[in-house]
Amino acid sequence: METTRREFLRNTGTLLLLTSSAALAWEAVAAGTPELVPNYRLDQHWWGMAIDIEKCIGCGNCVRACKTENNVPLEPLYFRTWVERYRVLAADLEHPEVDSPNGGFDGFPPHPASPGSKNFFVPKLCNHCAHSPCVQVCPVGATFESPDGVVLVDKTYCLGCRYCVQACPYGCRFIDPRTETVDKCSLCYHRITKGLATACCETCPTGARKLADLKEPKDPIHEFLRTHKVQVLKPQMATGSKMYYNGLDGSVR
Amino acid sequence: MHIPGVEGFMYPNEVELQWSILIVLYPFITGLVAGAFILASLERVFNVEAVRPTYRLALLTALAFLLVAPLPLQLHLGRPERSLEMFLTPHTTSAMAMFGFVYLWYLTAVLVLEIWLDYRRDIVLLARRSRGLMQHVYRAMALWSDNISDRALALDDKIGRFITIVGIPSAFLLHGYVGFIFGSVKANPWWSTPLMPVVFLFSAIVSGVALVMLVYMLTCRVRNAPIDMRCLDTIARYLLYAFIIDFGLEMLDLIHRIYEAGESFKSLDFMVHTRLYLPHIVIQILCGTLVPILLLAVVQLGRLEAPVRKRLYAIAGALTLIGIFAMRWNVVIGGQLFSKSFLGYTTYKLEFATREGLLPAIILMILPFGILWVLIRLLPPWEYRESA
């Protein structure tokens, strides 16, 4: 009697171990290995973006295009990119009034006029940091910086621990409720590797957002950086952000 | 467009909290483990002989809670079936990944080994005495060895002492690491401070010592055995010392923040005075720290009768546990209630019967006591040093 009970315990233990390991193995198999686009060399690109606050009109095209292109959940509040509207009373940089109704997805309901204030829009997205704190804290290597400078997520590997969401100073990450894994702006990696612009840059009517390849000598970003006073968001965090903002006011958070 | 529960402006992705009550439970539980172990090592390494009656109980308590510690994490993960990845491909820059190994190390090389070495003689005796399934269980626990000669036991004792010595920094590492997981997040000014691992560690010691004290009192009551007052008084004294250091550290952090009044100060200050007022000021500081310290100090300074002291210890111990839980709550939940834009706040919606709700949290807190009960039945911590 005792022998069969011991055997039963042993078998159950083995079964439990095997089923959990099998689940892990299946993930690896199901992922497959799609090939990267031919003629695209990872070491020939270093991606960033030039964002011109002085041109942004808050139309929300970028927010809608991104959700369409990247299959982002439509219900609030999941955004790979969003637009914020600032109203700053001239002398009071420390207390801006900021709103972002549904991330700017449906545009912005007009503000009543307010004398003595400055108002502007700030598009936000993943900063694709060169020294990314989110990559630093990922326990398994499910988020990483590609050799061409894009911070990407490996959806088949992410555990959904949410540490990276906590570590991002810009609030650009979220958990996709459909897969319970992390999602964020991928700089439309599937587009830029084919020579296309990101969905947000493509649909921006005023050229406020422009994709930039810092390794491409002919890219207009170099002239842009030379001729404009640019800033990155939260420079004190030393994240190595590659989203360069022209016209970024001191009140922007 | 007003989002329910949100005041002011938050980055859109920030509104929903990422880490729930389960992530509050986790540092609470690992803290209890570290604290219980430190209490046990007081006797083993620092020869505080007075607390000997709680030595084995503290170790079993530590083990019961350590076994439960990964469960809230598993429940919280979006994809728990992938959790093995943390051991297979740990990212060495991630405190969370490295913690997995610290946990494994502590569980196996420290706690289980120490318990095994201390109990081994009794396990072998129990193996000889029992019949049927239990005999197999005890034999397996003894690794099918029957060797309890005097020399073997002397060897056990020497190695056991070495392990306890190694175990103390390991216990520090166990909970210090958890503090580092929060303290190293530069994006969050409520968390980001070098003091975080130290504050976590000392509050862990406080909570673990209080837990063992309460468990000791409870098990004596249940067994109708007399409480060793010398033991209890000594534990309470060490609890007070640890509390004073812990409170000192927390005050240092607070004063430093108020003095420097950095970028995030106004936003955090507002949060503490409004949304976090009850859990932080009332529960954590007042009821959970100042009152227990007062009660314990009164016992030290006064000359009270044993029954009165017992009652005060029980109240102080219970308040301590509640207070340290509140501290974990205030760190984890509090750190997510404000926006990283410092312009707004959100609300934590604690549900009841969902995967990360109150019910699983309650079950997870009760579970270690169930395991402890089994461990006590299996390896009685009271009848030690009996003859063969």
Added chain:
Amino acid sequence: MRQFLKDGEHLVRMALLFGLGLLFFVALRAFFVPKGFGELGHFRAAAIADNAARPLMYAGREPCEVCHADVAESRQGSRHAAIACEACHGALAQHADDPARLKPTRPDARKLCVQCHRSEAAKPEKFPQVIPDQHAGTEPCTACHHPHHPEIK
């Protein structure tokens, strides 16, 4: 040594148990770490290709101009020339692939135009913006402005 083995044989057994555990861990690792992990950094190298393998929803301007060269021409020199077709007409990669499969609907002028051109304090001052009711009453924008060449001649 022999005395140690006699007194400490239980320790040897425990050490063996640890050794077994370590071996098991190593075996697990060899079996389960995904192929290509660590090649380019601490991640699964194929994840880069995974990210590059999404389907396109927006085609970009060039495919549009293949079939709609007349529209492209009429837009040259207009103030809307720099705007991508899909900025107003929506994601049309599927249409570019197979025009019969997805027929784009004409955007509602009144809704679309005001999104950009309704007057709002936060818009750059130099950007053309109006208060729609004051500017056009109930007339649709297209009554006076053709979207592809909106200048009033």
